[in-house]
Amino acid sequence: MFRRLPFLLALVWFGLAPVQAAFRAGVAVRVVTPEPLLPVSGGMGPIQPATIKQGELTVRALVFEDGDLKVALVSTDFLGFPAVLGDRVRALIKGIPGDNVLIGATHTHSAPEAYGFPDGKGGTGSDLNYLDRVVAQTAEAVNEAVARLQPAALKIATGEAKGQIAYNYYAPDLYDPRASVIQALGADGRPFATLVNYAVHPEVIGSGRGICSPDLVGPLYDRIAAAGGGTGIFMNGAQGGMVTADNRRPGGEVNSWSECVRIGQLLADECLRLVQAVPSQPNPRLQVEMRRVKFPVDSPGLLAVLKNSPLGYQTDAAGMISTRVHLVNLGNAQILTIPGEALPNIGYYLKRRMRGAHNLLFGLTNDAFGYLLTEVDWSSFKRYEYVSRTSLGEQTGEIFIREALKLVAEAPAP
Numbered sequence: 002m003f004r005r006l007p008f009l010l011a012l013v014w015f016g017l018a019p020v021q022a023a024f025r026a027g028v029a030v031r032v033v034t035p036e037p038l039l040p041v042s043g044g045m046g047p048i049q050p051a052t053i054k055q056g057e058l059t060v061r062a063l064v065f066e067d068g069d070l071k072v073a074l075v076s077t078d079f080l081g082f083p084a085v086l087g088d089r090v091r092a093l094i095k096g097i098p099g100d101n102v103l104i105g106a107t108h109t110h111s112a113p114e115a116y117g118f119p120d121g122k123g124g125t126g127s128d129l130n131y132l133d134r135v136v137a138q139t140a141e142a143v144n145e146a147v148a149r150l151q152p153a154a155l156k157i158a159t160g161e162a163k164g165q166i167a168y169n170y171y172a173p174d175l176y177d178p179r180a181s182v183i184q185a186l187g188a189d190g191r192p193f194a195t196l197v198n199y200a201v202h203p204e205v206i207g208s209g210r211g212i213c214s215p216d217l218v219g220p221l222y223d224r225i226a227a228a229g230g231g232t233g234i235f236m237n238g239a240q241g242g243m244v245t246a247d248n249r250r251p252g253g254e255v256n257s258w259s260e261c262v263r264i265g266q267l268l269a270d271e272c273l274r275l276v277q278a279v280p281s282q283p284n285p286r287l288q289v290e291m292r293r294v295k296f297p298v299d300s301p302g303l304l305a306v307l308k309n310s311p312l313g314y315q316t317d318a319a320g321m322i323s324t325r326v327h328l329v330n331l332g333n334a335q336i337l338t339i340p341g342e343a344l345p346n347i348g349y350y351l352k353r354r355m356r357g358a359h360n361l362l363f364g365l366t367n368d369a370f371g372y373l374l375t376e377v378d379w380s381s382f383k384r385y386e387y388v389s390r391t392s393l394g395e396q397t398g399e400i401f402i403r404e405a406l407k408l409v410a411e412a413p414a415p
Contacts (some may be wrong), residue, residue: 023152023284024065024066024067024152024153024154024155024283024284024285024287025065025066025150025151025152025153026063026064026065026066026150026151026153026155026185026193026194027063027064027066027145027146027147027148027149027150027151028061028062028063028064028146028149028185028193028194028231028232028234029061029062029141029142029143029145029146029149029232030059030060030061030062030142030232031059031060031061031138031139031141031142032057032058032059033058033059033060033077033078033134033135033138033139034054034057034058034213035058035113035128035131035213038051038052038053038054038213039051039113039128039131039213040113040114040126041110041111041112041113041114041208041212041213042080042110042112042113042114042115042116042118042126042208043080043110043111043204043207043208043209044080044110044208044391045118045302045306045391047120047126048114048126048208049208049209049211050211051111051211051212051213052211052212053211053212053213054212054213054214055111055206055212055213055214055219055258055261056214056215056216056219056220056258056261057215057219058078058079058109058112058213058214058215059078059215059222060075060076060077060078060135060138060139060142061075061076061077061142061232061233061234062074062075062076062139062142062143062145062146062234063075063146063185063194063196063232063234064097064143064146064147064150065185065287065331066150066287067285067286067287070101070287070288070289071096071097071101071147072097072101072102072103072287072289072329072331073094073097073101073102073103073143073146073147074103074105074196074234074236074363075090075102075103075104075105075139075142075143076105076106076107076234076235076236077104077105077106077107077115077135077139078106078107078109078112078215078218078219079106079107079108079109079112079113079115080106080108080109080110080112080114080115080116080369081106081108081115081116081365081368081369082104082105082106082115082365082369083115083116083117083312083314083368083369084324084325084367084368085117085312085313085314085315086115086132086135086136086312087102087104087367087368089136090102090104090136090139090140090143093136093137093140093144094140094143094144094147095144095147096144096147097143097147100291100325101289101291102143103327103329103338103363103366103367104139104366104367105236105237105338105363105364105365105366105367106237106365106366106369107203107215107216107218107235107237107365108202108203108204108237108240108342108364108365108369109203109204109214109215109216109218110202110203110204110206110207110208110216111204111206111207111208111210111212111213111214111215111216112213112214112215113127113128113131113213114126114127115127115132115135116306116310116312116369117129117306117310117311117312118306118310119305119306119309119310125310125311127311127312129311132312151187151188151193152187152188153185153186153187153193154185154186154190154281154282154283154284154285155183155184155185155186155281155282155285155331155332156182156183156184156186156192156276156279156280156281156282157181157182157183157184157276157279157282157331157332157333157334157358157359158181158182158275158276158279158359159179159180159181159182159275159359159360160179160180160275161178161179161180162178162179162180162199162267162268162271162272162275163178163271164267164271165247165249165264165267166178166199166201166246166247166264166267166268166271167199167200167201167240167244167245167246167247168244168245168247168249169242169243169244169245169345170243170244170245171242171243171384171385175345175346176200176240176244176345177200177238177239177244177345177348177349177352179199180197180198180199180268180271180272180275181197181198181199181334181359181360181361182195182196182197182198182272182273182275182276183195183196183198183331183334183361184196184230184231184276185231186281190281191229191231192229192230192231193231193232194231194232194233194234195225195230195231195232195233195234195272195273195276196233196234196235196236197221197225197233197234197235197236197268197269197272198235198236198237198238198361198362198363199235199237199238199268199272200237200238200239200240200244200345200348200362200364201217201237201238201240201244201245201246201268202240202243202244202245202246203215203216203217203218203246204216204245204246205217205246205248205255205256205257205260205261205264206256206257206258206261207256210256212258214258214261216246216261217246217261217264217265217268218235218265219261219265220261220262220264220265220266220269221233221235221265221266221268221269222235222265222269223265223266224265224266224269224270225269225272225273228269228270228273230269230273233269236361236363236364236366237363237364237365238348238361238362238363238364239339239342239343239344239345239347239348239349239351239362239364240342240345240364241341241342241343241344241345241347241364241372241373241374241388242342242344242345242372242374242385242388243388244345246260246264247264248260248264282332282333285331285332285333286330286331286332286415287329287330287331288329288330288412288413288415289327289328289329289330290327290328290329290408290411290412291325291326291327291328292325292326292404292407292408293323293324293325293326294323294324294325294326294340294400294401294404295317295321295322295323295400296321296322296323296324296370296393296394296396296397296400296401297319297320297321297393297394297396298316298320298321298322298393298394299393299394299395299396300371300390300391300392300393300394302390302391303370303371303391303392303393307322322370322393324340324367324368324370325338325340325367325368326338326339326340326367326401326404326405326408327363327366327367328405328408328409328412330357330412330413330414330415331415332415333357333358333359333415334357334358334359334360334361334415335355335356335357335359335360335361335409335414335415336361336362336363337351337355337360337361337362337363337405337408337409338362338363338366338367339362339363339364339365339366339373339401339405340365340366340367340368340369340370340401341364341365341368341369341370341371341372341373341393341397342364342365342369342371342372342373342388343362343364343372343373343398343401344372344373344374344375344378344388344398346375346378347373347374347375347398347401347402348362348364350402351402351405351406354406354409355409356409356414356415357414357415358415370392370393370397371388371391371392371393372388372389372391372392373392373397373398373401374388374389374392374395374397374398375398375399375402376395376396376398376399378398379392379394379395379398380395
């Protein structure tokens, strides 16, 4: 009787066939609000003292596992999280190669400064002891997420997030209203993690109000949890030049915590709406590709940061700075990382050229090198003076687009 069974079936019968490991996911959070509060930063200008907090700053890790492959997606509540800190995190992570760890920043403008900006007096606005603690806690979150890996299915959705959430301060309609959502579902079919990918500056409060806050991202997380979406994790998109939170009113902008709550809850509700009815993917495939990309540093301001920051940024002999760019295939989605704030036209173009059913851009991930513009936009309009001045240079966007599209072309399609 057994001789008539196909060979693989016979192996299965005797328990000798290789068993395909189930896809797994795990998530973990650490609160990193400083105590006592530290000054907050909205950019390269002076830091501002904070006297109160609204919400908690967190670092969050979502780890996926497919067979022997693990990938960690990490979100930190800071203006930016440079690779000099990210590499210290990677060195403390167990069980995941450093090149498979993607670390992004939500870009809140109400958190302590993490770039090590020089203060012009031989010091920095960063609290280096605090950053040491953040590095340790971020690695702890990733390690805990690995320890909490569980069999999972995914739901992935993309669609327009409706309502007054974001707009382009430079040209109101030139922004991407689409949100992408990745949910990890446990064995009971319920979500235990919900990742939101959306392009917006979380600067409702800003850095000048004496408030330490995750801004709209905190209420987003609270709403996701309260609505049964599990632990939220926010990865920003192509929000440069200048896609910001839409807190406009007839009498002017509303810069309050209640407005953070309104926008964060609305974005959460829209993302949960988008993902609710999509079918689950019970055994999604996971692939990751990474390449190093080098950029020249033409900006005098950013060059001064690289040379004078106590964090120890490195350039090569030619004055180039190197960073990681990742491409991740996850189920029927494709994720591309951006080491800064890409303008919306770059974001639209890259999504159009990517190969997933759902194409996600993780801005401010692995590094945060200011704004990425195409050479035809760079310093071409008076409105772009600021974003050009805080870009590495005229060729930054061109180099990134070229290298990103090579990565997309050479990697397998989802």
